[in-house]
Amino acid sequence: MIRNEKWELLENGVTADELSQWRETILEGGYSAFNKLLEGFKLQLKRMQDDEIEALFRWIECARRLFPEPGQFSPSWLTIWTELREMVVIKQQLMQTIPRxxxxxxxxxxxxxxxxxxxxxxxxxxxxxxxxxxxxxxxxxxxxxxxxxxxxxxxxxxxxxx
Structure with missing residues (x-):
């Protein structure tokens, strides 16, 4: 997985205050900040390995709780959390079908x-x-x-x- 501060926050767990601060930073940054978050998810999904599937599911759920209305950033993102989760499920099925x-x-x-x-x-x-x-x-x-x-x-x- 990609190592950077934001993903390590999600992976290692943070306090409610730290998550709240991160949420506010993205809300203040608007479309471009949220887009960077989504691009990070897509990059994580592209590089995801078999033992990282559950972590990605947890990160999506964490982001869903932090940003329950992603359509506020762009109408095209109304269902982004469901879409990302579905992508993880599909890639997981491929990884289960094709041995390492x-x-x-x-x-x-x-x-x-x-x-x-x-x-x-x-x-x-x-x-x-x-x-x-x-x-x-x-x-x-x-x-x-x-x-x-x-x-x-x-x-x-x-x-x-x-």
């Missing part, structure tokens, strides 16, 4: 709807952490007939034009 010993190497993520004329979206050249994060990000919003694929690259040939 098989996570090395290059991964890619593909999104497609074979019943539309829209192009296939492919995110190649990813680590497992990056690919599983993107999977957990895109999975909840899949529309009818869309699919998402997380796959490990076993053999790769690359040519670059000049």
């Amino acid at each position: 010993a098989e996570r090395d190497g290059e991964w890619q993520l593909i999104l497609d709807n074979p019943f539309t004329i829209e192009e296939i979206v492919c995110h190649p050249g990813l680590t497992f952490d990056e690919a599983s994060y993107l999977y957990s990000y895109f999975r909840p919003g899949l529309q009818k007939n869309e699919y998402i694929r997380l796959q490990k690259i076993q053999t790769l040939v690359v040519d670059v034009g000049s």
Whole structure:
């Protein structure tokens, strides 16, 4: 996990006064301060390992208690705590499906709807952490007939034009 003062506060526990001060700092900072908090959560989720899942759940719940109305910062964040929790659950399921010993190497993520004329979206050249994060990000919003694929690259040939 990323080590910085704010995350260590959440991880190691703090007094109610310290949490209240941190909350006030973010409230005073408004949109940009809250956005930094969310970017920190996303980075933690991207780097999350098997033994850090419960800590991330606790941090989300702590943040939910501190900021029960995230829509005050932006309407797009009305359900951010539920969304982050769902992303952790999805990544946790991926981590339970794919053993640690098989996570090395290059991964890619593909999104497609074979019943539309829209192009296939492919995110190649990813680590497992990056690919599983993107999977957990895109999975909840899949529309009818869309699919998402997380796959490990076993053999790769690359040519670059000049």
